[in-house]
Amino acid sequence: MSDIFDIAIIGAGPGGMSAALEAAQQGASVAVLDRKATPGGQIYRDVTQSPLLDPSVLGREYTEGAELVRAFLEADIDRHQNADVWHIGENGEVLYSQDNQTRRLVARELIISPGAMERPFPIEGWHLPGVMTAGSAQVMLKSDGMVKDGAIFAGTGPLLYLIVAQYLRLGVTVNAVVDTTPAGGVGRAMQHLGGALRKPAYLIKGLKLLNEIRRAGVPVFRHASNLSILGESKAVGLQFQQDGRTHSINAGHIFLHQGVIPNLNMTRALGMEHHWAEQQLCWTPVLDDWGQSSIPHIAVVGDAAGIQGAEAARHAGRLAALKAMNKLGKLNDADLQQESSANLKAIKSFKAFRSFLDAYYPPTPEHRIPVATNTLVCRCEEQTMGQLRAGFEQGAKDPNALKALTRCGMGPCQGRQCGHTVSELLADWQNKPVSDIGYYRLRSPQRLLSVEELSQFQNIKPVQKPAEVSA
Amino acid sequence: MFRSLRKPETQSVSININGQTVQVAEGSSLWAAMALHGETQTRLASVSGQQRSAYCAMGVCFECLVEINGVPNQQACMTTVEEGMHVSSQHLTEQSIAALHQKESADHE
Amino acid sequence: MNFDAIIIGGGIHGSATAYYLAKAGLKTLVLEKDYVGRHASGVNAGGVRLLGRDFAEVPLSKEAMSRWQTLDDELDGDTGFRRRSLINIAIDDADMSKIQTRINSLAGLGYNHEVQIDQQELRERLPHVAHNCVGGVVSEQDGYAIPYKATTAFRRAAERLGATFHEGETLANLRQIGDTWQVRTDKATYDAGTVINCSGAWADKTAMMMGDNTPLSHSAPMLMITARMPHFAGPVVGAISRQLSFKQFENGTVLIGGGAKGFADRDSNHTTLDYKKLALAAETTKTFFPIMKTAVINRMWAGLEAYMPDNLPVIGAGVNARNAYHAFGFSAHGFQLGPVVGDVLTQLITTGKTNFDLNPFRIDRFERKVL
Ligand SMILES: Cc1cc2nc3c(=O)[nH]c(=O)nc-3n(C[C@H](O)[C@H](O)[C@H](O)COP(=O)(O)OP(=O)(O)OC[C@H]3O[C@@H](n4cnc5c(N)ncnc54)[C@H](O)[C@@H]3O)c2cc1C
Ligand SMILES: Cc1cc2nc3c(=O)[nH]c(=O)nc-3n(C[C@H](O)[C@H](O)[C@H](O)COP(=O)(O)OP(=O)(O)OC[C@H]3O[C@@H](n4cnc5c(N)ncnc54)[C@H](O)[C@@H]3O)c2cc1C
Ligand code: FES
DSSP states (O other): OOSEEEEEEEOOSHHHHHHHHHHHHTTOOEEEEOSSSSSOTTTTTTGGGOSSSOGGGGOHHHHTHHHHHHHHHHSSOEEEOSOEEEEEOTTSEEEEEETTEEEEEEEEEEEEOOOEEEOOOOOTTTTSTTEEEHHHHHHHHHHHOEEETTEEEEEESHHHHHHHHHHHHTTOOEEEEEEOOOSOHHHHHGGGHHHHHTSHHHHHHHHHHHHHHHHTTOOEEOSOEEEEEEOSSSOOEEEEEETTEEEEEEOSOEEEEEOEEEOOHHHHHTTOOEEEETTTTEEEEOOOTTOBOSSTTEEEOGGGGSOOOHHHHHHHHHHHHHHHHHHTTSSOHHHHHHHHHHHHHHHHHHHHHHHHHHHHSOOOGGGTSOOSTTSEEETTTTEEHHHHHHHHHTTOOSHHHHHHHHOTTOSTTTTTTTHHHHHHHHHHHHTOOHHHHOOOOOOSOSSOEEHHHHHGGGGOEEOOOOOOOOO | OEEEOOOTTOOEEEEEETTEEEEEETTOBHHHHHHHTTOOOOBBOTTTOOBOOOSSSSSSSOTTEEEETTEEEEEGGGOBOOTTOEEEEBOOOHHHHHHHHHHHHHHHO | OEEEEEEEOOSHHHHHHHHHHHHTTOOEEEEESSOTTOSHHHHSOOEEOOTTOOGGGHHHHHHHHHHHTTHHHHHTSOOOOEEOOEEEEEOSHHHHHHHHHHHHHHHHTTOOOOEEEEHHHHHHHOTTSOTTOOEEEEETTOEEOOHHHHHHHHHHHHHHTTOEEEETOOEEEEEEETTEEEEEESSOEEEEEEEEEOOGGGHHHHHHHTTOOOOOEEEEEEEEEEOOOOOOOOSEEEESSSOOEEEEOTTSOEEEOOSOEEEEEGGGTEEEOOHHHHHHHHHHHHHHOGGGGGOEEEEEEEOOEEEOTTSOOEEEEOSSSTTEEEEEOOTTOOSTTHHHHHHHHHHHHHHSOOSSOOGGGOGGGGTTOOO
16 A cells, blocks of 8 residues: 555544545545544544434534534545644655554645634633633533533633533533623624624524523523632632622532634644734634645645634635645646635635624633733643743743743643743733734644654554544 | 443443552543543642643643553543553652652762 | 944853953943844753863863853853763773773873763663663763753843843844944944854854855754653763763753754754654663653754864954954854853953963864865
C-alpha cells in the first residue's frame, strides 16, 4: 500500500467527513486521520454507537448526523481512527501517533478540520475541582453516558442551553442556569437581523430551549455578571451579580460555557497567517472562500476556520475538496465554479446568521479579561493575572516575551487555555488592538509526545491499512 | 457523584485505579471510569500542589494528567481503558521534585 | 538625538554592554529590531558552561563564571542562575584518555577547573546513568540560568542606570562623518560617538555598515523540553564523544539539546525543525539515562545563532573605522559569556585597553585565509 495520497484530511467531524466524501466521489485517493475511536467529530460524537438506550433525547440535530457518518463509513476512503496527528510539514508530510507508534503519510493536498474548543472562562476559582466546561458535560454524555446531578450551568450561548435541555430530558437534575447573556440582545444583534431572518428556524431554536428549561422548573438567572467560583480546594458554589445584587448558590459542580473558538494549535504550528476576528473575539486563520490558507497546499475548514457550526462545516468541507481536485488537475475551472456556487451561497447565509448569534451571545469582557489579580490565567504553570501584570511591567509586552519571563503558556496545554486571554490582556494594558499583539509562536508536537515514541523515528512506520470501524 | 446512563449490556474490563481493582465499561474513557468510581482527582497542580480534576474532557486543558502503567503525564480523557491498566493520580509537584533533589544533594555531602 | 554610544542588537550582549557602558556614565541607546531577548539570548539552553571551552576562551569564560555566581546581586534581578556542576560523560577508555590529555594541557596553562571522575563517582553524582558509562569530567562552578530572565535582568539594570532601549526599531544605515556616527533606522536618525555591533545572527550585515567584512554564517540549533518528571539529575550533563546534552531544571522539566540544527531563514525570523535529528537526540538521552523512557516531550523549538568558521566569537574594535566595536559570532556558546563581554568592550571604549588577550577574537583574523 502506498503512503502517498491525493488528499489527506485531518479530523472526521462534519467538515472533514464531507470533504472526504466529495473527494472520494470525485475519484481522488483520500486518507482521513482522526484521533478519536469513531468518526463524528464533536457534534456527532459516537452517534452510530451511542452508549445511551435512546439517543434521540439528544435531539434531531444529533441523530441526523448518523446519516453522514454512515455515508462516510461506506465510501472509498482510507479511514484512520485513533490517529493523533502531532506534526504537519510544510511539504505535505503528516506524522501521527497510533498504538504508541509514530506513523507517516504524505499528501498532495491537505484539508484540516480539527474543530473548535470552548473559550476559556478565566474567572476566580475556575481551576478548582468541580468546575468543568458545559461541552465536557456533553462529551461525557455522548461518549460514556455519564452525567452529574445537581450542577449549575453558567455562561452564555446556544450550546449551554442545549446540554441543559439534554440533561433534563434524561431526568438529570439541574441546580440552576446562570445566564451571562447581557440584556438588550436583540437590539445589539439588530444590524445582523437580516441574516438571521434568512434562517428563522435557528433564531427560534435557542429561545425554545430556554423555554424548555424554564418549564422544567430550573431557576434561570438572566443577565448575570461578575461570576466567580466559591471554594478553597474545591468548588462549593457560584457567586454572581444580578440587578446590582450579589447572589451565591451552593453547588459542588459548575459547568461553564461562553461559546467556542477555533482549535488553533495545528494552524499556528504550521505558521499560517492568522487574524483577530473582532466579531468572534478569536484568532482565525486567513483563508479564501474555498478554505485555502496562506500555505499553498493546505486548506482549513469547519470550526477551525472560524466558528460557523456543523452545517456550514459540511459546505466548507465540500468546497475545499472541490478546490483540491481543481488544484490536482482533476476538475477544470468552469466545473469548479459551477459545482461550488450553491455551497458558496449557503456559507454566506450561515455567516450572516452566525454574526447575529455572536452579537446576541457575546462573551462579556469581565469573563474574558480578568480583573481580579488572583485569577489564574495559565492553569498549567499557575500564573495569575497579577503575576502577568508584573511581568508586563518588567518589559514583556509580547505574548512570547511574557511566556519566556513568567512561564505562562509553557505548560502541557501549550497555551490553549491562556493564549486568547494573554493576547487580550496585553492589548488592554497597552491600549492597542489585539491584532497588533499577536499570539504565542507554536510548534509541533501539538500535544505531549513520549520520548519513547519520538525516538522510534529512525524507523518510522508508513501509514497502516485502516482497521474497519462499523456503523 | 457522577452516574452512568450506559446501556446495561456493555462488556466490562478490569483496571486498577489508585491501588483498587475495579470493573469498568469496555471502550469507556479512562476519565469516565475514574469519575464513576469517585476518583475525580487527576493530578496535583505542579506549582501550588492543589488538587485538580478534569476540566474539558476533550483533550485541550491537560488537567486530567495521570500516571498510566508507570508513565506520568498521560491524558485520562483521551485514553480508552484497557484490561489490566494500572492508573494512579499524578503527584508530581515542584515541592516533591525539589525534595528529591535535596535528598540527593544531602546524600552526596 | 545624541548618544555617546549606540548598540545594534538587544540580545544578552547588547543588553549587558548597555549596562556596563551606562555604569561607566555613557549615554547609551540599544536598537533592537524585534524585542529584547527575542532571538538566541531568550531561547537558548541556558547552559552556563566553562567545561570544555576552547583554550582561547578560557580566561573570559572563567571571569564570566565567577561573575555568574553573584550576578543576581550585581544586577538586583533574577537571572535564574543555579550552580549545579557540569559533567561530560565518558563511555570508554578512549574518552577517558581524551579527558586526561586535556586536563594535562589545561594544567600547563595554569588551569585546574576540570577534574576527572571515575565510574563510582559518576554513579554517585548521576545515579541514573547507564551502566556502561565509565567515568567523566566535571567542572564544579558550572550550572544554568534562565535565558530570557537573564537578558531581561541586564536590560532592567541598564535602564535603571539611564540606558535607553528601543524595541521594534531596525538599523538601516551607518555613516561616520568626522567623529560622529550618523545612525539611521527605519524610524529615526541619531548621532553617536561610538557604535557597537551586537547583532547576533545578523552581525555580518551590521559589520558591513561599519566597513568590516566577516565570514559569519547562521544556523538554527534546536531544543526540546519535557513535561515535569521526578528529579533524577542534579548536574548538567554532556558527553565526551556523543551528542548528549541535557539538564533537569529544579521544576522537574528536562531540557534536551545536543547541537542538532534545524533550518534557518534569518530574513523572516523563521526556523524549521528537523524532527529526525530531534528524534536522535531523544534516543541518545534515553540510552544514557534509561529513566528518560518515561519522559514526554512538551515543546520543541530552535533559535537563530551566529557561527564563525573557527567557532570563536569576534570581540573587539573594528578595523576599518574608528569608534566601532564588535561582539558577535558566539557559535552556540555565547550565553555564558554574557557578564564579561560587555565589560571588556566598555573598558576598550573608555580606556582603550583591557587585561584580556583579544587577539584570537579579532575581526580581521580570517582576512588572509581561504575559507
Ligand atoms: C465540546 C463541544 C461540543 C459541541 N457540541 C455541539 C453540538 O452538540 N451541536 C452543535 O451544533 N455544535 C456543537 N459543537 C460545535 C462544533 O464545533 C461544530 O458544530 C462541529 O462539530 C464542527 O465540525 P468540525 O468538522 O469543524 O469539527 P469537529 O466536529 O470538532 O471535528 C474535528 C475532529 O478532528 C479531530 N482532531 C482534532 N485534532 C486532531 C489531531 N491533532 N489529530 C487527529 N484528529 C484530530 C477531533 O477528534 C474531531 O473528531 C461543539 C463543540 C465542542 C467543542
Ligand atoms: C537553541 C540555542 C541554544 C543555545 N544554548 C546555549 C547554551 O546552553 N549556553 C551558551 O552559553 N550559549 C548557548 N547558545 C548561544 C547563545 O544563545 C548566543 O551565543 C548568545 O545568546 C548570543 O547573544 P547575542 O546578544 O550576541 O545575540 P542575539 O541574542 O541573537 O541578539 C542579537 C539581536 O540583534 C538584533 N538585531 C540584528 N540586526 C539588527 C538590526 N539591523 N537592527 C536592530 N536590531 C538588530 C536581533 O533582532 C537580535 O535580537 C545557544 C543558542 C541557541 C540558538
Ligand atoms: S480533561 Fe481536559 S485534557 Fe483531559
